[in-house]
Amino acid sequence: MRLPSRLRHSPMAWVTAVMLASLVALALAGPLVWGAAADRPDPSAVLQGPSAAHPFGTDGLGRDLLARVLAATRPSLLLALAAVLLGAGSGILVGACTAVLGRRGRRLTAGLTNLLLAFPALLVAMFLAVVFGAGAAGAVLALAAAGVPGFARLAQTLAAGVAGTDHLAAARVLGLRRHRLLWRHVLPNIAEPLLLSTTTAAGTTLVALSGLSFLGLGVQPPGYDWGLLLSQGLDRIYAEPLPALAPGLAVLYAALAFQMLGEVLAGSVARRAPASRTPAPAPGPGCGPAEDGAVLQVEDLTVDLPTPGGTIRPVRGVSLSLRPGEAVGLVGESGSGKSLTALAVADLLPHDARVSWRTLRLLGADLATLAPRERDRHLATGLAMIFQNPASALNPSLRIGTQLTEAVRAHRGASRARAAVEAADALRRVGLPPALLRARPHQLSGGQRQRVMIASGLMVRPGLIIADEPTTALDVTVQRQITRLLTGIRRDTSAALLFISHDIALVRDVCERVLVMYAGTVVESLPAGRLADGARHPYTRALAASVPDLAADRDRPLPTIEGAPPDPSAPAPGCPFEPRCPRRQDLCAEQSPPLQDLGAGHQVACWLPVPVTAAPESVTSS
Incomplete structure (x- = not known):
């Protein structure tokens, strides 16, 4: 490592x-x-x-x-390492197998592990050393067997987190045998903590082995x-x-x-925690001017991510701004950079990501000029994040009340009683009874968990709410309730809303302005009311045309956009949409078009924008 x-x-x-x-x-x-x-x-x-x-x-x-002491280094270390490797290897296999065994196998393995853990490992080692016979081999086998239950319990606990993942379920559907599931999907995902435990156990095993030899149960003369x-x-x-x-x-x-x-x-x-991220460098003299009254102002935001094949740039030169009470939608295909843009603004990207910008202001404060502690506090109280999956965003081991009150207690110094009152008010605001403060996340439905996430964000009275596909995992009825709730909160608190979604129709209803992203850059910005028939970029036209409605011909396949998004590891010099665009020209493959202002709050990055009266051309049936 x-x-x-x-x-x-x-x-x-x-x-x-x-x-x-x-x-x-x-x-x-x-x-x-x-x-x-x-x-x-x-x-x-x-x-x-x-x-x-x-x-x-x-x-x-x-x-x-x-x-003799110096010469004894080799046998002492080799015997201890042999014992810990045998015990760790056997215990890890036994514990990790619970992720791929059936219900009865899991229960039997867990029960046996619990039974063996009831006996002190050193006493078990001494007993087995007598059973196996005094000598180096017997001591090694005894210590290995005594260490199996501890490693099995650790591996079982770690494997339980992998057993319910989607990638393991997909591998089961593909018909992979249990040994392949174990070696390819379970062990690689739990190897790191097991390695740390094995390293630490080597020292303990060395002491135990020396103790057995001291008692006459280990190495025998003339060794x-x-x-x-x-x-x-x-x-x-x-x-x-x-x-x-x-x-x-x-x-x-x-x-x-x-x-x-x-x-x-x-x-x-x-x-490797996110707290170790290196702050972005302060902007130089080229920093853009502050926009009066803007809740969020971003100019030329770029994100670089290291990969085994080299550094890729999934977000390139994104600019956006939101004013108080404004709702801006961010749409685009999967992989277009929508969520990465939001995470970069919230400073939630992985520690090895590199973020740069020309301007990044939240509630009037230039984030690049703030000290790390001040920036973290400003972000924690100035914006709220609503994630796509509230089940993973909420801590399953803590009550709802604890998770709602910790932010105001940490950042505003509120007392426990005062924070509890504010948490109850926040739950009422999102249509939930205060009695849920004593509940845990698993006791709530998907819609209730998403409302709790919204209530958690409201606790710090943010000026900006970033909703990253907050309705994707919910049914249509709950989706409508959540969007109405967000609209009401925006109206009552004047908080700006950055709404990220794949649902074009939903964005059109919730937002006032829409930014369309493709291949990590904004290709069009326009009022939401013009999204259906006033879009000028071929990609935006294709997205709007792919949304089915009640008047669509059910005998025909749904419209799709031909081709695939570009590979971020091999960017082309021209327009990123050029290979999929039916209106492409030679210039499109040579130069990337800048955002052009068309007036009335409409901007488009295209060398040959679609006429307003033209029908969508970039849509094909498949």
Whole structure:
């Protein structure tokens, strides 16, 4: 796992790397360099204390203890790693199988895991070491078997989050066998936390293995490891403490190295949170002027995303503005950049995304000039996000009241009682009873959860509401209720609404102005009332024509737009819609058209706009 740059410069990461490198070097070179001295008896130097010739002293046969401790690095580490890998591998397979087994298999596996977890792992290891027989092999098998239940429970918990995903259901529909489901769809999605747990468990297993050898259940003479050396030196601890402490210090050093490795890897994962995003640079002298009274003003917004094949630019030069109480629709095919634009405005893109702009103002504040903490607070209180799937946007483990009140308590310092009163008022405003404050998300219907999301946004009294396809997962009746609710809230609070949807007819009813996006850029901006018959861009005309109505001929297939959107990893120099446009000319393939102002709030990016009286030309039947 590659560490981010902050961890590569972390002192703890460097100390861990040095400790692990020293252990690896000792494991490789120890038997070769000190093996002969470790096994050579010297009757004249029996049970000597530390000296210049023998820094750690000698044992009962006169063998040098320093050489034996160094030479024991390889067997001690190899046996511990073998035990943890066997236990982790078996436990992970057992636990992950619950995602692909039937109901009875899952219940049986879960019950068996719970039963085994009731017994302390160390006592189980000691019992099994006696059963398997004293020796290195028996100790390794005993520790591996004792570690299986813990890894099985962890893998079972992680696999439960994958078991209900759509991609696993699709793989089942395709008829993939269980072993393919396990290796291709389950294990890759839970590998990271399992790796961290395995790394941390290596240190614990090393200590346990040394304990078994200390008790005489592990490595047997003439072999030796750190635990056996500790046992042999214990009877001299009061007269000569170093021969007993040296193997113990070696165990502590190695176990600490593995624990620190786990901490470093865990830190690497934790630092991938969105909070680690690098703020966009402050705009230079070219920053656009502020628009008086605008709730949101965006100019030349660009988003770059790194991919294995190189950096792509799914949003290119988007500009938009919203005034108080205004509803603006954002429409386009899937992949056109609508949601990415909204997430970039809300600063919710992944940490590795790069966002740039010429102007980005929210409620009059230039976001690029704010400190990170001030920007986060301004975004949290200035805008509200309503996501497409409220079931995943709400925390299933928290009550509705807790999720509604945490924002006002964190950002406005409201007391618990005051926040609860405001939450009850917010629920009433969206048509829900205050009794739902004690409910959990799974107890609500889809429409109720979406209303709760809207109520959560209203708690901070935002000036901008971004609704990212808020009605897609709802039935038609609930869709109408939600859109009426948003319209009423916009009218009562003067909040601006950025409404993102695939439903052209719905956008036309809810919004006053519509922005049409294609291939990451705005190709047309026009009043919503002119969307059906006044659009000038061929793509907008095709979108409007693809919306069925009651007068459509049911014997004919629904109109579709011919072709496919362009590949963002290989952008063409001209108009992105040129390969699909029936009105294309040579100029369209050479230069990308700018947005031209046609007057009356209408702009279009097209070299040859469609005449107002013309019928849609870019629609074909399929």
